Amino acid sequence: MSPPLLPSLEGGVLRLTLNDPGSRNSLSEAMMAALQEALDGAAGDRAVRVIVIAALGPAFCSGHNLKEISARRADPDRGAAYFAGLFDSCARLMLSIVKHPKPVIAEVAGLASAAGCQLVASCDLAVAAAGARFCTPGVNIGLFCSTPMVALSRNVAPKHAMEMLLTGDVFSAEEALRMGLVNRVVAENALSETVSQLAAKIASKSMVTLRTGKEAFYRQLDLPLDEAYAHTARVMTENLLQRDAEEGIAAFIGKRPPQWSDEP
Structure with a gap:
């Protein structure tokens, strides 16, 4: 079978x-x-x-x-x-x-x-x-x-x-x-x-970034507008502190491909 x-x-x-x-x-x-x-x-x-x-x-x-x-x-x-x-x-x-x-x-x-x-x-x-x-x-x-x-x-x-x-x-x-x-x-x-x-x-994207974004997307859908902005502001702050965000921004400024760690 x-x-x-x-x-x-x-x-x-x-x-x-x-x-x-x-x-x-x-x-x-x-x-x-x-x-x-x-x-x-x-x-x-x-x-x-x-x-x-x-x-x-x-x-x-x-x-x-x-x-x-x-x-x-x-x-x-x-x-x-x-x-x-x-x-x-x-x-x-x-x-x-x-x-x-x-x-x-x-x-x-x-x-x-x-x-x-x-x-x-x-x-x-x-x-x-x-x-x-x-x-x-x-x-x-x-x-x-x-x-x-x-x-x-x-x-x-x-x-x-x-x-x-x-x-x-x-x-x-x-x-x-x-x-x-x-x-x-x-x-x-x-x-x-x-x-x-x-x-x-x-x-090809950073997995930790995709995981962060997907979770935030579905979470904010269920929130009133002001709470959605407050929640996603917290998410973006935490996201900016992740290694892949630091690497991605540095790579963009340095005009080179990013090397993702896929780690928080």
Whole structure:
């Protein structure tokens, strides 16, 4: 049996490739566990500088595995405890991406549906092939995409999010770009190379600086304007005292490439 996830590391970029095309790369128990383990392991791995989440097959990710879900309706509690645990695990996975010290890029070809769309929205950046599609279709089967809504509504304007959630319609890559769900749309045969170039560019930066900035970005989003400025002023003060900021500024003034230590 093939593993649900194929990890590969090259040039500081860890590619995590979803490898269950038979279920359209659903977020099964096995898939979520494999992703969680890989993300947890990468957090403290100095060899990993950027993470890319990609997929094999015609779909990027179809969301939760409905066959696994339906099978638990035979439980004495009709699956209530299982469902609660499932969504707790999914929330932990999505939060692990947002709170991860390394930047995470989604490389999207094919359909990203329901929790698969949530996965894209949870990543820091997303690049889509021209034929990629996005939807939160739970409403069509009587199950509103409430947990995918959390990530979606933090990426796109409320009315765009509500249109996706209320209609269940499928949106094109260009529509996703217009809404702000993805950063770029490229030809399918250029997708991997585009993502590789983007990941390499980010991987060339100071890791301590990226970690500092990513954490501050998501933290300030939840703060009132005055508190956001106060928080980021503290962050920039601490950042200026880090070795890589001192080195980067000296290198800029001296017109030479910086030599990052990746240490605070």
